[in-house]
Amino acid sequence: MKGRVLVVDDDTALAEMLGIVLRGEGFEPSFVADGDKALAAFRETKPDLVLLDLMLPGRDGIEVCRLIRAESGVPIVMLTAKSDTVDVVVGLESGADDYIVKPFKPKELVARIRARLRRSEEPAPEQLAIGDLVIDVAGHSVKRDGQSIALTPLEFDLLVALARKPWQVFTREVLLEQVWGYRHAADTRLVNVHVQRLRSKVEKDPEKPEIVVTVRGVGYKAGPS
Amino acid sequence: MSRDSAASAPGRSGARAGRPVGPPPAGSRWSRLLEGGLLHGGVQGSPVLRLFMRWVRRPLLPVMRLWRRNIQLKIVVTTLLMSLGVVLLLGFVVIGQVRNGLLDAKVKASQSQATGGFAVAKQKAEEAASVTGDDGVSAGDGRPSQNVIQWMSELVKSLSSGGQGAFDVVTLPMGGDSGSGRGPRASGVVSWSASVPEELRERIDGSTAAAQSYTRIVYDSDEPSQPGLVIGKQVNDPNGEPYQLYYLFPLTQEEKSLSLVRGTLATAGLFVVVLLGAIAWLVVRQVVTPVRMAAGVAERLSAGRLQERMKVTGEDDIARLGEAFNKMAQNLQLKISQLEDLSRMQRRFVSDVSHELRTPLTTVRMAADVIHDARVDFDPVTARSAELLADQLDRFETLLADLLEISRFDAGAAALEAEAIDLREVVRRVVSGAEPLAERKGTLIRVVGDQQPVVAEADARRVERVLRNLVVNAVEHGEGNDVVVKLAAAGGAVAVAVRDYGVGLKPGEATRVFSRFWRADPARARTTGGTGLGLSIALEDARLHGGWLQAWGEPGGGSQFRLTLPRTADEPLRGSPIPLEPADSRRNRGLGDAGPGGDAATRDAGSAATVPTQTSAAQTSSVSARGPIPPRSATVAPTADPTALPGNGARVVPRPPSGARKQDGGPAPEVASRPDAGPENSSRQGEATRGR
Numbered sequence: 052m053k054g055r056v057l058v059v060d061d062d063t064a065l066a067e068m069l070g071i072v073l074r075g076e077g078f079e080p081s082f083v084a085d086g087d088k089a090l091a092a093f094r095e096t097k098p099d100l101v102l103l104d105l106m107l108p109g110r111d112g113i114e115v116c117r118l119i120r121a122e123s124g125v126p127i128v129m130l131t132a133k134s135d136t137v138d139v140v141v142g143l144e145s146g147a148d149d150y151i152v153k154p155f156k157p158k159e160l161v162a163r164i165r166a167r168l169r170r171s172e173e174p175a176p177e178q179l180a181i182g183d184l185v186i187d188v189a190g191h192s193v194k195r196d197g198q199s200i201a202l203t204p205l206e207f208d209l210l211v212a213l214a215r216k217p218w219q220v221f222t223r224e225v226l227l228e229q230v231w232g233y234r235h236a237a238d239t240r241l242v243n244v245h246v247q248r249l250r251s252k253v254e255k256d257p258e259k260p261e262i263v264v265t266v267r268g269v270g271y272k273a274g275p276s
Numbered sequence: 277m278s279r280d281s282a283a284s285a286p287g288r289s290g291a292r293a294g295r296p297v298g299p300p301p302a303g304s305r306w307s308r309l310l311e312g313g314l315l316h317g318g319v320q321g322s323p324v325l326r327l328f329m330r331w332v333r334r335p336l337l338p339v340m341r342l343w344r345r346n347i348q349l350k351i352v353v354t355t356l357l358m359s360l361g362v363v364l365l366l367g368f369v370v371i372g373q374v375r376n377g378l379l380d381a382k383v384k385a386s387q388s389q390a391t392g393g394f395a396v397a398k399q400k401a402e403e404a405a406s407v408t409g410d411d412g413v414s415a416g417d418g419r420p421s422q423n424v425i426q427w428m429s430e431l432v433k434s435l436s437s438g439g440q441g442a443f444d445v446v447t448l449p450m451g452g453d454s455g456s457g458r459g460p461r462a463s464g465v466v467s468w469s470a471s472v473p474e475e476l477r478e479r480i481d482g483s484t485a486a487a488q489s490y491t492r493i494v495y496d497s498d499e500p501s502q503p504g505l506v507i508g509k510q511v512n513d514p515n516g517e518p519y520q521l522y523y524l525f526p527l528t529q530e531e532k533s534l535s536l537v538r539g540t541l542a543t544a545g546l547f548v549v550v551l552l553g554a555i556a557w558l559v560v561r562q563v564v565t566p567v568r569m570a571a572g573v574a575e576r577l578s579a580g581r582l583q584e585r586m587k588v589t590g591e592d593d594i595a596r597l598g599e600a601f602n603k604m605a606q607n608l609q610l611k612i613s614q615l616e617d618l619s620r621m622q623r624r625f626v627s628d629v630s631h632e633l634r635t636p637l638t639t640v641r642m643a644a645d646v647i648h649d650a651r652v653d654f655d656p657v658t659a660r661s662a663e664l665l666a667d668q669l670d671r672f673e674t675l676l677a678d679l680l681e682i683s684r685f686d687a688g689a690a691a692l693e694a695e696a697i698d699l700r701e702v703v704r705r706v707v708s709g710a711e712p713l714a715e716r717k718g719t720l721i722r723v724v725g726d727q728q729p730v731v732a733e734a735d736a737r738r739v740e741r742v743l744r745n746l747v748v749n750a751v752e753h754g755e756g757n758d759v760v761v762k763l764a765a766a767g768g769a770v771a772v773a774v775r776d777y778g779v780g781l782k783p784g785e786a787t788r789v790f791s792r793f794w795r796a797d798p799a800r801a802r803t804t805g806g807t808g809l810g811l812s813i814a815l816e817d818a819r820l821h822g823g824w825l826q827a828w829g830e831p832g833g834g835s836q837f838r839l840t841l842p843r844t845a846d847e848p849l850r851g852s853p854i855p856l857e858p859a860d861s862r863r864n865r866g867l868g869d870a871g872p873g874g875d876a877a878t879r880d881a882g883s884a885a886t887v888p889t890q891t892s893a894a895q896t897s898s899v900s901a902r903g904p905i906p907p908r909s910a911t912v913a914p915t916a917d918p919t920a921l922p923g924n925g926a927r928v929v930p931r932p933p934s935g936a937r938k939q940d941g942g943p944a945p946e947v948a949s950r951p952d953a954g955p956e957n958s959s960r961q962g963e964a965t966r967g968r
Contacts (some may be wrong), residue, residue, distance in 0.1 A: 062635050068642045075646070106631060132631035132639075136624055153634040154641045224705075239736065268696040268731060 055079045055166050059089045059115060059241035060130065061108050069102065072157045077242070086110030090118050098125065100167055104132045105142055113145045120146030124203040126167035130155075143244035148205040149231055150241075166232025167205075181214035182262040182274045184253060193253065205230065206249045213273040214264060222270040246271060326535035348560045355556035356549060367538075374537045375701035378530045383488070384503060390486065390507040391445065391524040393435050397511045400431055412413040424513050429461055435461030444493070446472060448520040450481060450510070470494035471505055472522055480508045480520050493524050503527045566594045582609040623685040630680050637673065642670050650698075666671055671807075682792070685816040692735050692820050694845040699730040699739065699770060703761055706743045710751055718756040721747065725763040734821055735844045742814040742825065743772060746837045749810070750776035757834070765843070766853035772836040775856045781829025790815045790826050814839075824849060825855055833862045878963055896937035 053206045060066045061084045074079040086107035093101065099121060105112035108195040117126055126254065129142045129150040140149055149163055175189040185194045188211055191202045210232050213221060218265055222231075223239035231241060250257045294356060404427050428447055436445040446462040462468045470705050476489040486509040493504035508522040569586055576584045585605060588598040593921050648666040651659040684690050716719050743761075750759040757777035764771050781789065792807040820823035821841050829835030840852040857864065888963075 062639070062715045063640075065635055068639045071646065072642055132634040155640040157642050157645045222701075268698065 054100060054164070055081065055096060056100050057089075057093055058082050058095055058102045058104055059086070059092075059107065059112070060102070061083065061106075062104070070161075072160065073164075076161050076164075079221065084108075086112070086115050087135055089115045092120045093119055093123075100164055101127045102164075103127055103147070105127050105129055105133070105138065116142065116145040116147050120203070124201075126147065126204060128163055128167060133160060138205075139240060141242055143241065144248070147201075148203065148245075155160070162232065168267040169232065179211065179214040180215065182253075184214075184262060186214055188209060195253075200252055202249070202252060205245060206252065209249055210253065210263075213271065215230040217273040217275075219222060219268050220272045226270070242271075281322045309899075327915070341929065348557065350562045351560045352553055353703070356553040359549045359552040363548055367545055370541060371534070371538055374643075375530075375534050377899040378533055379527070382530055383523070386443070386505050386507060386523065386525040386751055387488070389525070390509075393445070393523055394486065394509050394511060394521060397431060397437065400434075401512055401514045405516070407514075424515055424517075427514055428519070432461045432463050433725075442525070442553070444524040444526075447523060448472065448522065449479065450518050450520060465495045465497040465499070466524060467494045467496045468522075472500075472508070476506060476508055476576070477520065480510055483517075484510045488529075491524075493526055501532055504923075517869045525627065562682060567596060570597065573605070574600070576798055577605055577608070582612060591761050619687050622683070624691045626680060626683045626689070633676060637669075637676070639919060641669055641673070675807045675809075678807045678813060681813050682809055683818070685813070686854045687821075690816070690820055692845065693737070693823070694733045694735050695734050696731055697736045697739070699732060699734075699763055699772060700726045702736060702740050702743060703763060703772060706740060706747050707761065709744060712911045713748060714751050714759070715756070716749055719751050719754050719759055721759045721761065723761045723763070728765070730763045730765045730770050732841050732843050734841055735817075738817040738820065739839075742817045742839055743774070745810040746772075746774040746813045746839065750774045750778070750835075750837070754778040754834070762854060764853035767851065768847050769840055769849055770843055771838055771840040771852045771860070773836050775836040777834035780831050780833045781827065781835050784832050786827040786829055786835075788923075822846065822849065824852065828856045828858070829860040830860075830862055 054077075056078045058066055058069050058073075058080050060069065060082070063084065066084065067081050069251075070080045070082065081096045081098065082091065083089050085210045086109035089103075089107075089110065096252050103112050103119075105114055107115065110118075112129065112131075116129070119125065119127060122239040126149075127147045129147040130153060131138060131142060131150055132153045133139070139150060148167060150242055151160060151163055179188060181185040183195055184200075186192075187194075191204075191207060193202055193207065193210065209226070212226065212229050213253055225238065227233045246263055250260050250263055253262050254260045285560045303908075357730040382486070404429060425608040432445050432447055436443070438635045444466045446460065446466060446468045448460045448468065450487040460468045471491055471493045473489050475489050476491075479487045486507060488505060491504055491506050492501045493506075504527055505525045508520055509524070510518045511521045512518050549579055556638050565968045566586070585602045586598040588595050588602065644662070644665045654662065703723055703726065709721060710721060713714035747759065747761065754776035755778040760773075760775040762773045762775065764773075790811050792812045795808060815825045818839055818841070823839065824843065825837070825839050827835060827837050836856065836858045837856055838852060838856055840849060841855075842849050858866075
């Protein structure tokens with residue numbers, strides 16, 4: 052699978068190493084070391100995925116993430132040295148789809164990247180309903196009363212996963228596996244943050260969710276349609 | 277808790293009875309009265325009476341509360357009552373003295389007046405007798421009494437005229453006899469019968485001496501009666517017949533003086549009492565106001581508003597209190613801000629180190645992996661080096677991660693993200709994660725007590741880390757024997773115990789296993805990997821939950837690690853649903869097997885002998901280690917798992933036979949001298965686990 056990956060990292064050794072690994076796996080990496088130039092490089096290279104270091108000179112990673120997310124739904128994977136809750140949650144809330152904590156193994160990184168790019172395969176035409184939303188899986192659109200709602204690919208995947216089996220309660224672990232492609236248990240904060248972001252877009256009242264319902268002590272399920 | 281509330285609920289008599297701790301002097305009688313009444317009600321057990329007492333007491337409760345809480349009120353009321361007592365006493369004494377003084381003078385004057393009067397009466401009688409004697413000789417016994425009657429009327433008139441209203445005179449016949457015509461006479465409008473007391477009349481009848489008495493002088497006219505002194509004496513009339521002559525002195529003047537004094541004193545006393553109360557109020561206010569201010573400031577300080585200070589004026593003791601208080605607050609603030617700075621610096625440092633170390637480490641890691649993947653093309657030495665490089669990088673990474681985790685705890689930067697989780701899920705994940713290792717070691721991991729949900733408010737990530745650590749440890753040190761993971765919930769606590777049948781722990785090691793970088797056997801530990809920080813982190817994780825992580829073990833008999841968590845966050849733990857010492861420990865089991873006759877040495881030898889055979893059996897049939905194990909657990913089944921049975925887990929108290937077992941159970945092999953975490957045991961163990 053070919054994929055253009057934009058690596059935003061100020062550490063040249065790490066960037067070079069990432070380049071070696073990514074090329075070895077068949078990706079086309081491009082590099083930018085400065086937060087201020089990241090957005091320009093993004094517009095220029097139009098990558099399929101962005102690898103973004105959180106600590107950058109100039110604009111910091113959070114800000115870059117927010118700017119990219121503002122104009123594109125392209126998957127963003129954060130590289131962070133801080134696994135503290137606050138840092139991770141701030142990064143995820145600024146729009147990152149996934150994060151990976153340094154130091155990581157090359158295989159782990161590649162698995163995450165592939166999981167985020169995997170959706171390039173043509174999906175079968177499929178119409179789903181969840182609450183008062185209509186989801187066109189092939190057309191990658193979500194509509195309420197004919198009004199389409201803009202979702203990132205990850206949020207879309209999350210919604211589709213829930214909508215396909217409205218009778219099932221998904222634990223966070225199951226969602227991590229189905230949506231993020233984690234083989235074994237990982238950080239469930241990913242799910243929490245993204246469910247919140249999804250709710251802020253699709254729910255009429257995010258305080259009283261009707262589309263993505265929390266099942267206390269277990270996980271989430273699709274609301275009644 | 278439930279016992280407390282049960283004790284205080286019925287009639288709240290318990291709370292009442294306990295209250296008069298130093299009852300206030302003024303309120304004591306009141307409260308004693310109430311208490312007595314209440315006690316009575318309680319003793320007789322009459323619900324109506326109790327209800328009545330409660331009904332009576334209810335409106336008084338706020339007053340009593342105010343009384344208990346307000347020292348100013350207490351002192352002012354006490355002062356008022358005490359000064360009232362003093363003033364009353366003083367008033368009585370002063371009034372008594374004044375009255376005595378006034379009366380003494382009056383009595384003396386009256387006595388001399390009366391004595392004079394009696395002498396005059398006597399003299400007049402003698403004069404009249406000499407005259408009538410002459411007449412009598414001439415006229416015989418014709419009408420002597422007529423003369424006496426007239427004489428007496430004149431006598432009364434003449435005697436009373438001398439006083440000019442200052443006194444009245446009354447004559448009475450002896451023994452109340454009026455038959456002889458010498459009826460009672462009185463000057464003015466004095467009612468003789470009411471004014472002269474009967475008792476005095478009898479006394480005069482009986483003796484010839486003068487006698488006196490206090491009385492009220494009553495008048496036949498509309499004039500109001502008034503207090504008076506009456507002095508009487510037997511006097512002979514001109515015929516030598518005795519009669520009673522009384523002088524009545526009204527004490528109106530003295531009474532007036534006395535009531536004036538009394539009024540003055542009462543007014544003065546009232547003023548004194550009120551003023552003393554006011555003074556007490558003012559004085560107490562001077563002391564109480566700064567104390568109250570200090571209390572308020574202290575409360576705000578402890579609530580975290582560290583910039584609060586007391587106002588200090590003057591140089592007196594109160595000012596010194598304020599200064600000392602402010603100095604204390606200042607130092608506290610300084611220390612706290614220093615500590616906060618330190619903590620912030622530490623956190624910052626950890627964060628920076630983390631980033632600075634991790635970025636190059638990532639590069640090294642990736643490079644090592646690339647080299648490692650390409651090692652088939654290398655010569656054997658380089659290939660082995662690549663393997664070592666990759667392996668040790670793994671270890672380095674884990675160590676770094678653990679160090680950072682520990683320093684996060686030390687800096688107080690660890691935050692609990694608690695939500696309701698089912699521990700069975702966590703255990704399932706942990707066990708399935710440990711399966712590969714267990715298979716390599718030939719160990720079977722059994723889960724017990726997962727029939728019902730075991731739900732607690734906890735941080736799933738941390739709990740999983742703790743349990744993963746315990747299970748992996750158990751498998752690694754289990755020598756290939758079974759590892760039993762037991763779950764239980766009871767009361768306000770849930771617990772997971774991980775039991776292994778490996779080398780166990782030597783005495784004293786049960787607490788030391790949680791020390792950082794501690795290894796049971798320095799010579800061999802390196803083979804199993806691990807950073808030596810796993811249990812320390814697990815302990816911190818448990819502590820963060822407000823839970824316990826405790827260890828039990830016996831040499832050669834395996835060990836058990838027990839994680840106890842409160843069911844809801846922030847609820848203090850009082851016990852654990854699972855005993856720390858497992859029911860199949862050598863001590864528990866040994867007594868059951870050997871009976872009362874066996875001595876400790878043979879028992880120990882016996883069980884020490886059985887364990888290795890089981891071990892060898894387990895090793896020969898590696899995966900089917902189930903074979904030898906079930907019989908053992910079957911023999912102990914009745915006592916093995918009391919808390920896993922539904923409805924049986926609610927008791928956390930030690931089982932009664934445990935004490936007996938302890939007594940004849942021979943030398944206790946391990947830390948936990950009792951098989952259960954009763955309050956003392958758990959707290960003792962808890963010291964080790966929570967002490968830091």
